[in-house]
Amino acid sequence: MDLLADCVAVFFIAHFLWSYYWNCYRKGYTIDLWHFELAFNVFAIYIMLPFSRIDLNALVIGPGLWRHTAPFVNEAYFISALGYAGILAGGNLWRLRLGLGLRRGFDRVIEWPLQGALNVLRAPRLVFVHCAISLALLGTTLAIYFAHSGFGFNLRGLLLVMPALRPLAQFAAFYGIMAGSYALARYAIYRERSMLVPPLMIAVAFCFYAERSDIIGVFMLALIVTMVRMRRRLRLVYLAAGVVGILFVAMLLDALRRPNFSPVAVLQRFGFNVFFGNSFSDTRDFATVLSFWNGQLLLGKTYLAGLISFVPRVLSPFRDKWALGVVTATMVGFLPTQHPGLRIGVFGEAFLNFGLPGVLALSLFLGSVLKLMDLRVKQSLAQLPRSGMRVFAYFILGYLTGAAQNSSSASAFYTVMVFIGVSAAMIKFSRFLKLPLA
Numbered sequence: 001m002d003l004l005a006d007c008v009a010v011f012f013i014a015h016f017l018w019s020y021y022w023n024c025y026r027k028g029y030t031i032d033l034w035h036f037e038l039a040f041n042v043f044a045i046y047i048m049l050p051f052s053r054i055d056l057n058a059l060v061i062g063p064g065l066w067r068h069t070a071p072f073v074n075e076a077y078f079i080s081a082l083g084y085a086g087i088l089a090g091g092n093l094w095r096l097r098l099g100l101g102l103r104r105g106f107d108r109v110i111e112w113p114l115q116g117a118l119n120v121l122r123a124p125r126l127v128f129v130h131c132a133i134s135l136a137l138l139g140t141t142l143a144i145y146f147a148h149s150g151f152g153f154n155l156r157g158l159l160l161v162m163p164a165l166r167p168l169a170q171f172a173a174f175y176g177i178m179a180g181s182y183a184l185a186r187y188a189i190y191r192e193r194s195m196l197v198p199p200l201m202i203a204v205a206f207c208f209y210a211e212r213s214d215i216i217g218v219f220m221l222a223l224i225v226t227m228v229r230m231r232r233r234l235r236l237v238y239l240a241a242g243v244v245g246i247l248f249v250a251m252l253l254d255a256l257r258r259p260n261f262s263p264v265a266v267l268q269r270f271g272f273n274v275f276f277g278n279s280f281s282d283t284r285d286f287a288t289v290l291s292f293w294n295g296q297l298l299l300g301k302t303y304l305a306g307l308i309s310f311v312p313r314v315l316s317p318f319r320d321k322w323a324l325g326v327v328t329a330t331m332v333g334f335l336p337t338q339h340p341g342l343r344i345g346v347f348g349e350a351f352l353n354f355g356l357p358g359v360l361a362l363s364l365f366l367g368s369v370l371k372l373m374d375l376r377v378k379q380s381l382a383q384l385p386r387s388g389m390r391v392f393a394y395f396i397l398g399y400l401t402g403a404a405q406n407s408s409s410a411s412a413f414y415t416v417m418v419f420i421g422v423s424a425a426m427i428k429f430s431r432f433l434k435l436p437l438a
Contacts, residue, residue, distance in 0.1 A: 001074050002053070008081055009046040015088075016042050030234040031227050034091065034374035041087065044282050044345065045080045051275040052077070052283040060276055061288070065332075069288040076286035076348075082356065083347035083363040090367020094375070116420030117396040119427060121182055121389035124192065125436075126426060130179040130419070131198035137172035138205040141165070145208065154210040160337050163320075167310050167411070173209060174415040176202045177217040178399065184222035185392040212253045212279075216246070221395050229381055229391075247274055254279065282345035285328075289344055289352070292331045298353045302327055306407025310414055324349055324407050346405050362405060369401050 016038055024035045031039075052073050058066035120126050144165060145155045159166045180199035187195040199218050206214040227234055251273045252263065274280065305322040320326065325341025332342065346366070350358035373394050380391035396416065403413040430436070 005049065005074050005077055008078075009049050012081065012084060013042060013046050025232075028231050029228060030230065030232055030236060030239055032374055033224060033228060033377055034371060036224060036227075037370055038087070041084050041346070044280050045077065045084055048275070048280050048283055049073075049077055052281075052287070054276075056272075056276050057284055060278070060281075061284070065288065068291045069284065072287040072290040073283060076283050076290055076345075079351050079356070079359060080283060080286070080345050080347055083345075083350075083359045086360050086363025087367035087370070090364040090369075091371035093364070093368045094371055113396050113400065113416065113420060114393050116423060117182075117393040118389060120419075120423050121185060121392055123427070124186060124195070126423060127179070127182050127186060127195070128198065129426060130175075130423070131183055131202070133422070134172065134176040134179040135198070135201060135205070137168070138176055138202065141169050141172045142205060142208055153208050155208055156210045156340060160340060169209070170309065170411040171415055171418075173206070173211065173214050174399075174412045175419065176205065177214060178415070178419055180218035181221040181395075182392070184219065185225070185389065188222045188226055189389060189392075207253070210253075212250045215253065216250070221392060224395075225377065225381075225391055228377060229384075250279060251277070278343065282343050282348070285342040286344040286348045289328050289331055289342055289348065292333070293352065297355055298322070298327070300353050302349055302353060303407045303410075306403070306410030309407075309411045327352075341408075349407060350405075366401060366405060369397055373397055 016035075019038075020035050024030075024032050053070070055066070055070075057069075061069065120130065142155070145152075145158055148162065149158050155169065159169060180202040183195040183198045186192050203215050203218050206218070227239070248267075248270060251270055254273070254277070255263075255265070278285075301322040302324045305319045306324065308316060308319055309323075326336045328342040328344060329336045329339045344352075347359045347362060350362040354361070376394045377391055380394070384391070399412055399416050402409040403411075
């Protein structure tokens with residue numbers, strides 16, 4: 001079984017390198033959105049496979065739990081590998097021409113959120129208003145955190161024992177990511193220096209959240225578009241150095257929420273933390289969950305719990321039982337008040353709910369949306385400056401699909417709707433008062 005898994009890994013790594021060279025590098029890009037996302041999945045699924053098997057994992061999760069987990073590593077890997085293959089297949093769906101009008105229909109579906117994003121991106125004063133709202137929400141959340149636990153860098157720990165605060169914290173976090181990203185997007189195109197201040201303030205607030213993904217999320221939109229826009233002017237060595245730098249910052253932020261924080265210790269344990277820590281432990285954690293799973297499909301319960309994520313868990317017995325973090329933690333024997341849940345990868349939740357058909361359906365959907373975003377971003381960049389901020393607007397599709405790949409991100413869907421709704425209301429109000437937003 002190990003040999004088969006290794007052969008599959010070698011095949012897909014080789015396919016990625018071939019695709020990157022012919023479909024990205026040879027076409028004038030050092031990196032594009034499609035291969036950026038594929039590279040992350042290749043690393044998390046295929047590069048991490050041998051490290052997910054090594055007994056050094058016992059130092060992280062304990063010898064007993066590792067003995068229980070090890071026999072299921074290959075099963076978890078093959079499920080994720082199927083999902084990756086589905087992403088590739090989904091990306092190729094746009095090549096099909098069935099004459100059913102699917103492309104035109106999809107364009108109409110995405111037009112409303114796309115136009116909503118454009119309305120914000122084209123109005124600098126509206127971006128500032130959203131940044132102010134996000135900072136107010138983050139400030140309120142952190143004020144509650146500091147009042148309850150004192151000054152610290154681990155809001156996530158408080159959310160385990162105070163789940164009533166979670167809806168506000170999640171809403172504030174994603175609102176901040178969108179507002180900060182859009183401010184940086186305007187700086188990337190128009191070099192408006194005033195747009196640098198709000199994202200930095202939002203990033204500082206996220207340091208207290210103990211969620212590295214939130215901080216990275218603020219800068220990721222502008223970073224990806226800038227890298228694609230640079231085409232071959234971005235050298236591979238600089239790209240590789242940037243990836244290593246981001247990994248180091250991620251490890252640093254992870255250590256920041258622990259007692260006895262030491263930057264020197266982070267540097268010394270950098271390699272171990274990358275390959276055996278909890279940042280890219282998707283296959284290992286998924287294997288742990290599978291080793292305790294009784295084989296009964298959840299049939300969408302965690303997704304339904306995510307859809308009602310705006311309801312505090314203390315007010316919803318259903319959500320208190322079926323939230324993804326609660327399910328994975330209790331399945332393994334951890335207390336949900338002490339453990340936020342296990343990292344089971346992009347396709348773990350789909351498998352637990354609907355089996356392999358769920359994995360295939362999700363991966364086809366994600367692949368088709370990702371490829372569409374990649375195509376539209378390149379088209380918009382080719383039309384600059386006429387296309388203006390349109391290149392950034394397409395990323396709102398990524399925000400919306402994030403709720404599909406992980407029910408814990410379902411609050412992102414509601415946040416996007418509120419964000420667009422507030423924007424529309426402020427635009428109408430400003431027109432009524434004849435106040436310019438641009």
